[in-house]
Amino acid sequence: MKPKFTLLEVLPAQAQTAGAASAGDSATALVKLLSTCTAAGVARLEVTGGSTVLPSGIDHESVVLIVGSVQPEQLRLLCLFARQNGHHVIVITDALECSDGDIGPMLVELNDMLFQLMPAAAARSLLTGKAKFIYPFPKVDCTATVAIFLDGFQSVIVITREHDPYMGMLALPGGFLNVQIEDLPACAARETKEEISVTVDPADLVLVDVRSSPSRDIRGHVVDHGYMWLVPADKKERVLAELAARSDALTVEAKPVAAVLASGLAFDHAELVKAALKQLP
Numbered sequence: 325m326k327p328k329f330t331l332l333e334v335l336p337a338q339a340q341t342a343g344a345a346s347a348g349d350s351a352t353a354l355v356k357l358l359s360t361c362t363a364a365g366v367a368r369l370e371v372t373g374g375s376t377v378l379p380s381g382i383d384h385e386s387v388v389l390i391v392g393s394v395q396p397e398q399l400r401l402l403c404l405f406a407r408q409n410g411h412h413v414i415v416i417t418d419a420l421e422c423s424d425g426d427i428g429p430m431l432v433e434l435n436d437m438l439f440q441l442m443p444a445a446a447a448r449s450l451l452t453g454k455a456k457f458i459y460p461f462p463k464v465d466c467t468a469t470v471a472i473f474l475d476g477f478q479s480v481i482v483i484t485r486e487h488d489p490y491m492g493m494l495a496l497p498g499g500f501l502n503v504q505i506e507d508l509p510a511c512a513a514r515e516t517k518e519e520i521s522v523t524v525d526p527a528d529l530v531l532v533d534v535r536s537s538p539s540r541d542i543r544g545h546v547v548d549h550g551y552m553w554l555v556p557a558d559k560k561e562r563v564l565a566e567l568a569a570r571s572d573a574l575t576v577e578a579k580p581v582a583a584v585l586a587s588g589l590a591f592d593h594a595e596l597v598k599a600a601l602k603q604l605p
Contacts, residue, residue, distance in 0.1 A: 327387045327412070329366045329451060331358070332402070334392035336423075337373030353444035354391055354419040360448040361389075376401035378409065387412045389447060391419040396430035403439050412440070417504045419444045431505050441504035464536075464545045468512035469498030469593060470529065471552040471600050472522070473581075474560055480581050480597060482589070483519060483573035489542050490590030496597075497573070498548070512551045520576045521568040524553055533599040535592050550596035552603075 333354075361368055367386070369379045376398055382388065388411045390402060399415070406413045415434060420427055435441060442450075472481040482494045499515040501508060509526035516524050529551040536547040555563050569576040581601070585594055 328383050328385055329361075329364075329389060330382050330386040330411075331361045331366055331368045331389045331391065332379070332382075332406075333358075333368060333370050334390070334394040334398070334402070335370055335372055336393040350419055350421040353416070357389075357391060357416065357419055357444045357448060360451055364451045366451060371402070374398060376405065378402065378405050382406075382409070382411065384410055387414060389414050389416055391416045391444075393421050393423065394427075395422060395424055396427055399427070399430055400434065403434055403437075407439075414440045414442050414447065416444050416447050417441050419447075428505065432502055435502050435505060443504065464547050465543075466501040466503075466508065466511075467498055467546055467548045468501065468508050468515060469496050469548050469550050469591075469596060470512050470516050470524070471496050471532070471550065471593075471596050472516070472524075472563070473552060473554050473600070474563070474578050477554070477581060477601055477604060479578045480584055481520060481522075481567070481576065481578050482584055483569065484575040485590055486572050486574040492574075493590040494579075494584060494587060495590035496593045497576075499572070500546075508549050509551070512549075518571040519569075519573045520566075521570055522563055522566045529553055532603070533596055535595060537592070540592050548591070548596075550593075550599065552596075552600040 369381060371377070371379055373393060374395065388406045390399065390413065403413050403415065415431070417431060431441060473479065483497055485491055485493055485495050497516050497519040498512065501511045506514065509529050512529050513524050513526040516522050531549065532552050533550045534547065535550065538545045540546065540548070564578070567576055581597065585597060588594065589597070
């Protein structure tokens, strides 16, 4: 059965006209989406700025698309209330604007809460496609993994995984991409900070390989993008001082590369280390 859609537009607190929006990319995306919704016969409801009360008239089986001028906490509560009322929620990331603060951290939180994030162009395609599925075809997950080398390529930073899969095994820091929020270098830098407390500039990361075997991760089809950072000599002391196990890491340390490869690494992280070593002059 084809799902029903409802567009929930959050109006600016000082809006004089329904659908009013400030100039910018978000306004352009919103105008195009509103036009598509009108042509597709999608119900459009409004909520005033600051309000977290869902308007009446949303069909129980409706997929709710959230757009407009919204504050971070208001967005979170609207998503939660819509979910509690049995709706599937899709947050249209580039049709949102926030005049008070940064909406980015809230999008990360919603992503972690398994709310679907989608750009306006994809939503328009979803509304106009012949088969209106929430997930028209299976999706793979993306991860970024980082091999951080010290003293040339003599040693590499590894963690001991705190959780399954591969609990207790050595691994390189890394994790899942926040969809619609960041690119892969930003993901790699964020995961490095979250897992081992080390700050790295995404621009300093070099893409080494991409591993995409359907069986490489028991959790599903996960495409991993391997990066490396060869720590400059003048930054080694700072990196070692920052080093601390956090997030999914039970321990973290810099170990000789030969010893790491001999003991084995979780997933296919050894392939990333070996690929990086091939770049030796």
